[in-house]
Amino acid sequence: MKLINRTGQVITIKTYKWEDGLKSYDKSYEYIHKDQHWSSNQGFANAAVSVWHGRVSPSDFFLMAKNTLDPNRLIDAGPCSNTEAHIIRKSGKTFKIIHWSKVEKKWKGNSIKLGGDNDGNNANIEKGLQAGMILLSGLATGIAALGPVGAAPSGLIMGFGNLILFAFMPDNIQPPPPPNLEEIQDAVRKVVKEELDITEAEKVATSFEQTSNWFYNLGNLAHSQLQGRGAGEPLTELSQHDKQDAINKIENIISGLDPFEINLAHMNRYPEIARAILPAYISGIASSLHIRRLHEWLRRKDGSRITDDTLTAYLTHLNSCITGLDKARTSFVEHCSALIAADGLDGIAEAEVLKKLYNKTRCGEETLDFVDKAIGLLDGIRQDIQSDIDSLKRGENPIHFWKEEWFKSAETEPA
Secondary structure: OEEEEOOOOOEEEEEEEOOOOOOOOEEEEEEEOOOOEEEOOOOOOEEEEEEEEOOOOHHHHHOOOHHHOOHHHOEEEEEEEOOOEEEEEEEOOEEEEEOHHHHHHHHHHHHHHOOOOOOOOOHHHHHHHHHHHHHHHHHHHHHHHOOOOOOOOOOOOOOHHHHHHHHHOOOOOOOOOOOOHHHHHHHHHHHHHHHOOOOHHHHHHHHHHHHHHHHHHHHHHHHHHHHOOOOOOOOOOOOHHHHHHHHHHHHHHHHOOOOHHHHHHHHHHOHHHHHHHHHHHHHHHHHHHHHHHHHHHHHHHOOOOOOHHHHHHHHHHHHHHHHHHHHHHHHHHHHHHHHHHHOOOOOOHHHHHHHHHHHHHHHOOOOOHHHHHHHHHHHHHHHHHHHHHHHHHOOOOOOOOOOHHHHHHHHOOOO
C-alpha cells in the first residue's frame, strides 16, 4: 500500500487489517513528512488507516487510552487497498483519504474512451490543432512581414491563384497537405459529447474544420496549378472553373449563406461552448481572418478601395475573436478545475497530473500554451492592422494588410 502525504505537515499513521474491528493488531506505525510517501506490503488485501497531526509518540498509544486523544485530530479510513496508492490531505480540522489509484484509473479510462492513448494523447485532435496553428502562423507572418521592406516576389503577377498562395504561405513554401478531416471530426465529436452532450458544439466544430480543410485544399490547388509539375507549362492563374468555385465559396461565407461566420460569431459570444472545441475554434478564427482578408484583396483587384473603415471592421472582428478565445480558455480551465475538485484533488500535486491528461485528450497538448501562442499571434496582427488604419487616416497606403504594388502587378495580369 502506498500513502502520499499532501497535508502540508508531518503526520503520524497507523495501519490495521480492515477486518479487525477491534484494531487489536497494528500492522504499521510511521511518521510521514509533507509531500513524502510511504509504501509497505500489508500482507492482506485491505487496511484501515488512522492519521494524526504531527508526531505522536508510541507512549501515547501504549500508555494512554485512545479516547484521551483529541477526536478532531484523528481519522479512521478504509478499506485502503494494499496494492494501490492513497492520498492523505486536510479536510477542515481533520483529514481525508482519497483513493488516488482509483481516481487516476477513472480519468485515464475516460481519456481512452475519447480517443486518447494510455498517456491521454489524442493524435487526431492534435492534428487538427496543428493545422489551425499553421493557418494562423501563416497569416501572422504574412501581415507582419509585409512592411516597407517586405514585398511580393519580383515580377509576380498577383492573379487570384498567387494571391491564395501568398496569403496561405507567405514564406513561399509549398502548403502542407490537409489533415484527415474525417478522423479529426470523429475525435471532436467524442470530446464534445462527453463535455456538453449537445450537438451545437459538434456542428460548429465541423463547420470550422471543414472550412479550414477547404482552405488547405485551395492552397494546394493553387500550388499544383501554378507551380506543380505535369503536362504542359505551369499556369499563371487558376482556370476559370477553379477560380469561380473558390470565389463562390468565399462569397457564400462572407454573405452568411454558408453558416461558418455565424458559427464563429456564436462561439465568440458563448465561451462555455467554445471551451469544448478549442483546437477547432482556433482553426475557425484563422480561416475567417484569412478569408476576410482574401475577400478584400479580391474587391481591391476589382476596383474597390481599402479604407480605414475597411480595416476597422476587420479589426473589430479580430478583437471579438481574441476576446472569445481568451474567455473560452478561462472557461476550459475553470471546468477542468471543477472536475478535479469534485474528486477532492484540487490544490495538490496530483491535480497537475489530471490537468495534463485532460488537456492532451481534448486539445492534443499537455498545457494550454497553444492558446496563449494563438492569442499572441492575434495580438501581433491586431497591432499591424491598427498601424495600417493609422496610415490610411494619414492618407498613406497600408503596408501589412495589402500593398499597392500588388495591385499594379495584378493590372498586368493576362486576360
